[in-house]
Amino acid sequence: MSTPLPKLRIGILGCGVVGSQVAKQLLRHRQELSTRSGAELILTKIAVRDLKIPREGIDPGLLTTDSKSIVTDPEIDLIVEVMGGIEPARELILLAIENGKSVVTANKALLATHGADLYSAADARGVDLYYEAAVAGAIPILRPLRESLVGDHVTRIMGIVNGTTNYILTKMDEDGLGFDEALEGAQNLGYAESDPTADIEGFDAAAKAAILAGLAFHTRVTSTDVYREGITEITATDVAVAQSMNHVIKLLAIAELTPDDRISVRVHPALIPRTHPLASVRNAYNAVFVEAEAAGELMFYGRGAGGAPTASAVLGDVVAVARHLTSGALGPRESDYADRNIASIDDIKTQYLIRLDVADKPGVLAAVAQAFATENVSIQTVRQSGRGVDAELIVVTHGASEHALALTVKRLSQMDTVRTVESVIRVEGVVQR
């Protein structure tokens, strides 16, 4: 007869799209997950806001509205936080840690603002803090950074980490939709919230970028360190121009080391060549492209949101923490020893595409080229389509600093012959030789 496994009791905070899937899968695969964990996993309590909402497949006896009673319950060993938002999630997690419980959370906003406090508390109390689901849903990316790649030197991460915006940009690219129409489609499919600001203005991606940058570069990075631009200004014409250059526009979360060993962390739309692996990431899928000194290029691809995919990452963490609890081990602590500075966006060099509506007459091209030269911005290509009275000029620069580019754009917009600066979009993912 085999020895019974030790019991490990789990409390879940939140029973929405993700929480209900965590609970259901935990109940459905209880036997197998327990065997893998080396402990009998017992779902003990679930904190909900409203007891009246019917929750199919979940025993109503597990539910309570008293979340504090879960995090202070001496019987519970592990807390899964899937309620989202900063408060009361922060307070509850800290209370859980204070009460000696390991925590698995999917809360990117919380980690990207108060991650250091949570880590310090977990460290002081000797418990685990795991959060794989906080970035790119089902995709294993945080554990690879914390563990698999910790023997390497990561130099750059470039990710599509927001499914809603990737869906919108895919529809603009493939179906020729305008931004508003594509957003409406995303809302109808339930990708975008009725208030889509967090997604389309890049806040969601910025929180994820901060978490990725912190892990990759062993430094505390918060959302406020991330330079951020959303996709609301991207037009159908921008997308068509990108297509004509064999590029595609994506909202990228980029974290990279600068030549002087600072961290550049930013979220903005950018043109990438169609040959870049990230260009093939369509619809609501996410992908994270990592460059490391020894490993070279790696790409992690999958579903970045949704109940079941996110629950997969949460349950992976639950098993990892359960294994630690049964063996008396602990997972990796915070790694912030490098304490690198964050580089200002003004100092970061990228290529740019500038689209101008200009008068179609002699000397205009030369004057435009002079504006770039005056600000020391080197032009890589120029494409002009004359239309008689006016012309469209598309300029792609070599690597230029944000500061120099801003001065160039200001100069261009003050020229009589430049009717409008239609758009300024970064170009990324081009191999510079």
Ligand code: HSE
């Ligand atoms: N709203 C996010 C997205 C998922 O569209 O990818 C949660 O981070």
